[in-house]
Amino acid sequence: MKSLVRTFILMAAMTFTYNCYCQTLPTDTVKETLLKNGWKTDHILGLDPNTETYKLTKYNPQEIFAGNLTQFLDNSTFHSQYTAWCGNDNFTNVFGKYKFLDKDKIAIAVDTVTYSGGWTKPTEHRKSNYSTFTISIVKDTLILTRQK
Template identity: 40%
Template sequence: MKNVLILFLFLSNSSFGQKQINYTGFNLTSHNPKITDLQGKWGIDLLITDKKTKEYKLNYTSADQGIYYGNSITLKPDRTFVSAYSAPCGNDCFTRSIGKYKIIDENYICLFLEKINRSGYCTGNSITNEVNETNEDLGLFRIYKDGKKMTLIKSDGNLQNDEKNLQYIDLLVSRHQKIFEYYDTHNFPDWTTSKSQSEEEITALFMAQNQIENYKILYSKTFILSATTIILVKAKNEYLFLLCQSVSANDISVVLLEDSFFSKN
């Protein structure tokens, strides 16, 4: 939370005089060749494999650190990237994604995913070797640097919205912490199963069930350790939180929490 607040204050102080980024697509965007400090190998919390992910946390790695295991991304000088998982043991499932990037300025980068390769033991005891051509524009990301660490957050190029997103992230982090400090989520009485994987469809379903017509999805954040996604919604000038947890490949359990829920503790 403290780090997010620092980022927010930095953004607030530095946004004056900066121009709006009108992102019209990867192919129509110009790369700034003068910015090279992002090139190299980074550890990354999530592999770049889909358009849904809104945040990536990166840690710079150097050759002095030796072999790096886990998720990583390498930003190459030729404006291509490789995001891959590695492990010391070969009996694992290895995912590798390949794509392109363009650095617009010191604050923005855009990504394009070309293909994903999965190999190794990904489906039981059988050996997997599959390549999926994706060719998908992943959009624009705001760059937040902190020494040898970097965070990429999905952006629409609007500086005010970037500031709001940092506030929403801070709010969701605090709510997630409170939920798992004070409650056993299995005891929540109103879990409902959703077949949809789309946050828009999940939100629409629960708003309809609660007879809420006017609402806005503000942000959503996935917490890896708890395998939980929280969708932040605003309706009737109040915050609503949709807590989502996967129970199978096709089913998601969802519960709606009002902001007043968090005032109980």
């Protein structure tokens, strides 16, 4: 009996913790949040069509930073890039479109990929189809997970 009570309490605590840290926001809030912030990302958004998840955390422009940044420029376009404060590197820029399908679903499509710095690759004009991602929130991170 005691182990059953302990199990119930543990499950209730886990459910509460999950609900506190894994949440979805109303569409307007997600849109506003995406537009008013720059985002550090674990991958350049849309560069690799096989990437299953993207993790976005707010970028502080006062911070010295090297890595991937993504900006949602208006209600339909985005720019994702690799940046380095030193300026001596291989730089990749992705330009594309996005649209919200639901309060927790976004679709992205890549139009152009450019390379600069040490790269000698030509510009890619992809004009890709939209890929759909669910949006979840864990603490201060937005997670985009590809829908299959």
